[in-house]
Amino acid sequence: MPKIYSKYQKLHRKFINRTKSMFDEKNGRETLAALAKGKNSYLRMNRFESAFMDLSWIKEVEDCIPELEQIVNNPRRVIATTSDVVAVEKAKKTTNESVIHLASHTQFVKEVKADGEVVPSKILNIYNEDFYLIYENKFIATLIRRLLSFVEKRYQYIINFAPLKDSEILYIKNNSVIDGCDVEIETKVRFTKPSNDDYSEQSKKFLTRIEEVRKHLRFFAYGEFMRILRNERDVRNPILQTNIIRKNPLYRKCFRLWVFLEKYIKSGIDVKVEERISQLSNKDIKELNQVLFASFISLKGKDPSNVPLNQKIKTYSPHILNNLDEEVYVFGPYYDGPLDFIRVDQKYLDFINRPKDLDPHPTKAIADFYQDDYEKNKEIRETAKEIEALKKRREAEAQAYLKETQALLEKQKRQAQEAKRQEEIEAKEAELKRLDDARKILMDMAKENYSDFGSEDDEKEVTSSDGKQVFTRTIEIPMDEEPVDEVIDEKPEETTIYGEASMKLEQSVEVITTTEPSIDDEDDEVEIKESKHEKK
Helix, strand or coil: CCCCCCCHHHHHHHHHHHHHHHHCCCCHHHHHHHHHCCEHHHHHHEEEEEECCHHHHHHHHHHHHHHHHHHHHCCCCEEEEEEEEECCCCCCCCCCCHHHHHHHCCCEEEEEECCCCCEECEEEEEEEEECCCCCCHHHHHHHHHHHHHHHHHHHHHHHHHHCEEEEEEEEEEEEECCCCCCEEEEEEEEEEEEECCCHHHHHHHHHHHHHHHHHHHHHHCCCCCHHCCCCCCCCCCCCCCCHHHHHHHHHHHHHHHHHHHHHCCCCCCCCEEEEECCCCCCHHHHHHHHHHHHHHHHCCCCCCCCCCCCCCCCCCCCCCCCCCCCCCCHHHHCCCCCCCCCCCCHHHHHHHCCCCCCCCCCCCCHHCCCHHHHHHHHHHHHHHHHHHHHHHHHHHHHHHHHHHHHHHHHHHHHHHHHHHHHHHHHHHHHHHHHHHHHHHHHHHHHHHHHHHHCCCCCCCEEEECCCEEEEEEEEECCCCCCCCCCCCCCCCCCEEEEEEEEEEEEEEEECCCCCCCCCHHHEEEEEEEEEECCCC
16 A cells, blocks of 8 residues: 655655755765764654543532532521610510510600500510521632632633644754854744644533533522621631531531531642654754754845844943952962852852753654753853862861971970979979078088087076086078979978978078086087977
């Protein structure tokens, strides 16, 4: 069976056959080759739409229409008793309460006749009135208003956006160099037709049901029931569970519909879109290059008109703006540590520079068509890796810098402690040396003849309890009064030369000579006692 060609396919074959002779010439071949060597992108895609209708919401509304109709036609009401004092001519009915009221309000008595008949001028008139403004009726009125809005939104959406269409798209993009000039060609062809899906029949039935529901709801909205409650405020969640709403079947079903409307947020139609990208053969690419050739010739094959349709001339003067980053890099760094620059619009930059969502395993046709996007995504990911590596390097440098700083501080602290300890040792040695010098002086003075201490002014004679003769004298020895920087906790040694001696800063030496009558002067025993007193 021979292949049947459509009219468009026949026209395509004629176009290819007629333009074939153009590429036999040298200029045509060179131009076509330059276009073919450029950076080209080709895409042919078929798009098919199909829809699935959700009939649950229309079923819920249709099931509740009879109950709403019964409530609207016979709404619940309460009898309200109203009393008013009116002229006796306007009174329609008198009751026992009217007589009791007249007996207690004698100002309304006009006259009393001789036979005892009382003629009033005004009398209490009591009449009963149906009262519809109860909570349950307000709930039904609010439900009707919400149903109108709920159904109307979905009806308008189905009318405006529900018709499905299939489309075919051919996209060609070329960047090439011809005769040393840059050439850029971009062509997009879209062919749209009604979808072959059986959705149209379903849509008609669905719209018929919705229109029927809209008709009933409009009848309720413009009826007597809604006219009575037109000035009342809508009820709001949570709905009060009164006895009527909880136990009456009509109101209970309306309440279930209210709960359904609260939870249902869909439009009622789910649209399925299928896109198929065709794989182009070498023959197809060659024919598309011929289309690019025709587009190029249509531009360069004829000079533009001498009379422009519109002409605009504008001079642009670019300005170079300095920012804070440049100043920081020129005059920085401000300190020896690692620098960290943060932009206030970093989140926005990350958003606009984020990689596009592309197929990780594309076909050759898709990869060729989205080549620029794939290359840009690759560049973005490589840049992100470099930034991450830079951040890690900066963190490592910061940690090394912190570690080195801490080590230097520890070293300085140890050196300060060692210097302080050395000063303490030197001060202690100087103090011990002064003590040794004082001891030597005392020893030398003790070894001298005790007769040198016999002046009457400084010497005292005391007889001890054991019969010994004791001579005492106090000698003040000046000490070095230079201030001592460090406080020495260690107590100075106590030295006894013929007795006990203690000393600090200022010292007083008490020389005690004990003499027995029966022993010669060569056997005299001399005791020297040092007493150290702290200078206050």
